[in-house]
Amino acid sequence: MSQRTFPRSALVVACGLLLLLLAALAPLSGCGARRTPNLERIFAATKTRKGKPPIIVVPGILGSQLVNQKTREVVWPSAFRSATDGLALPLSPDLAANRDGLVAERIVETAKLARLAPEVYVYYELLKALREYGGYRDGDWDHPPPGGDSDTLYVFPFDWRRDNVETARELVRRIEDLKRKLNRPDLRFNLVAHSMGGLVARYAARYGDADLPPAGQPPQVTWAGASGINKIFMFGTPNEGSAEALATLLDGYSIQEGLRRRLRLLNKLSREDAVTIPSIFQLLPHGRAAHFLDENLNALEIDLYDPETWRRYGWSPLVQPDYRARFVRGEMRDESAVLASDGRAETLDAYLAAALDRARRFHESLDVFPPAGQSPVPLYAFGGDCEETLAAPVILRDAKKNRWLTLVSPRELRAPGGQKFSRKQVTAAMYEPGDGRVTRRSLLGEGLAATRNSALIDTPLPIAYAVFACDLHSDLQNNQNLQDNALTVLVNEVVKE
Numbered sequence: 001m002s003q004r005t006f007p008r009s010a011l012v013v014a015c016g017l018l019l020l021l022l023a024a025l026a027p028l029s030g031c032g033a034r035r036t037p038n039l040e041r042i043f044a045a046t047k048t049r050k051g052k053p054p055i056i057v058v059p060g061i062l063g064s065q066l067v068n069q070k071t072r073e074v075v076w077p078s079a080f081r082s083a084t085d086g087l088a089l090p091l092s093p094d095l096a097a098n099r100d101g102l103v104a105e106r107i108v109e110t111a112k113l114a115r116l117a118p119e120v121y122v123y124y125e126l127l128k129a130l131r132e133y134g135g136y137r138d139g140d141w142d143h144p145p146p147g148g149d150s151d152t153l154y155v156f157p158f159d160w161r162r163d164n165v166e167t168a169r170e171l172v173r174r175i176e177d178l179k180r181k182l183n184r185p186d187l188r189f190n191l192v193a194h195s196m197g198g199l200v201a202r203y204a205a206r207y208g209d210a211d212l213p214p215a216g217q218p219p220q221v222t223w224a225g226a227s228g229i230n231k232i233f234m235f236g237t238p239n240e241g242s243a244e245a246l247a248t249l250l251d252g253y254s255i256q257e258g259l260r261r262r263l264r265l266l267n268k269l270s271r272e273d274a275v276t277i278p279s280i281f282q283l284l285p286h287g288r289a290a291h292f293l294d295e296n297l298n299a300l301e302i303d304l305y306d307p308e309t310w311r312r313y314g315w316s317p318l319v320q321p322d323y324r325a326r327f328v329r330g331e332m333r334d335e336s337a338v339l340a341s342d343g344r345a346e347t348l349d350a351y352l353a354a355a356l357d358r359a360r361r362f363h364e365s366l367d368v369f370p371p372a373g374q375s376p377v378p379l380y381a382f383g384g385d386c387e388e389t390l391a392a393p394v395i396l397r398d399a400k401k402n403r404w405l406t407l408v409s410p411r412e413l414r415a416p417g418g419q420k421f422s423r424k425q426v427t428a429a430m431y432e433p434g435d436g437r438v439t440r441r442s443l444l445g446e447g448l449a450a451t452r453n454s455a456l457i458d459t460p461l462p463i464a465y466a467v468f469a470c471d472l473h474s475d476l477q478n479n480q481n482l483q484d485n486a487l488t489v490l491v492n493e494v495v496k497e
Helices: 008-012 124-133 164-181 196-207 243-251 257-262 307-313 321-329 335-340 345-367 423-430 440-444 473-478 480-491
Strands: 055-058 064-068 074-076 102-107 110-112 119-121 152-155 189-194 229-235 379-384 387-390 394-398 403-407 431-434 463-469
Touching: 055 124, 055 164, 055 196, 124 152, 124 189, 124 473, 124 480, 164 196, 164 345, 189 196, 189 480, 196 229, 196 345, 229 480, 243 387, 307 345, 307 403, 321 345, 379 440, 379 473, 379 480, 394 423, 423 431, 431 440, 440 463, 463 480, 473 480
Parallel strands: 055 152, 055 189, 189 229, 229 379, 379 463
Antiparallel strands: 064 074, 064 102, 110 119, 387 431, 394 403
């Protein structure tokens, strides 16, 4: 396994983006100075327009605060690791039962790394734009305000570690409950979703409160959730998955070496945390969209859903002797993992198989497409395409150490036959345009199927509108050019006088 060294997009961490919060290892301004629209002036007339469909904001991975429901300690985001709680979930093949004492209570609007560090805007700018320029007021799920069926903003925090289908089903149930409280059975919401939140939103629209079908039974899109979902606005959603999810499972989210020296106890998502989180497996590249290269930079066929692949290449701590020995001895770092350990290494094998199978079935549920024109929930895509973004890891053999290496960042290579590849050549082979986490191709779903469901783009996704900017995955929702385009659609849709 390679030691992760991040490309230019990794510099965001040193700038203080809450340790790769929202899965973004990228600089705060990768494209230099730019002019931005004056949203206050642009929407001065339209922000007071009444009758806009209500909005639900669905954050991405790492975007919700996690709190110990007994002690009330904020475990994420937190500058320092908790003495009693970690981010790892218990490990067993029963993914639905792998729970701990953490709950999601609110979306992360801002965060501070340390007392003297500057405050980091996470979803603050997005919510500000919706409130101040879009004319939306805050709504309460439990006690919706009078007239909460229009011009109202609801926020959906969730435990981003959990299975995405579980989260989508909870979203649908809360939408239906809110519609009952508002006495509006016909009400449909516009969903503004960032990153993984877009996958949650898409599943909710397609299948409503239904779980994945049993193994061996193909998914059938019912659009059961479309009765409560009008449009989905996707900011940096990995519709084909992200190779960076594999990098996270290999190495976790690490930080710049200089920052590590200054803040040694800084909280982060370690590789041992990551392997316990089903949602990260569900962010892996989808089936045919998964690309790998061999030491000659030729395409390499890899089945990401096969546990034997993970054992062969030594991917993740789950298959490595030291971790397995500690698991058997009950010496895991998190109390929850210790309590869940049954002292059997076979439990890790069963968990890995279950997590990969669940990811495969989740991908299949999103990648089956009805005939063109039969998608009642249009998608609006907002992304970045100025950053080199990992698309194809390189797998090569280290003959000296008799092991496989998986490269998730480029370096100079020499093939067994003697051919030498420069770092520039390797970068061109491994990377595609994107936002540093999600490629442009993945956001648009261009490699998923031959069926075209968009009048705008050659994609099976029902994309009605797509806009790109020079910004990074963690900042797409805060990009004022993208906000300008999203608000233009949102505030001009009036369904209630």
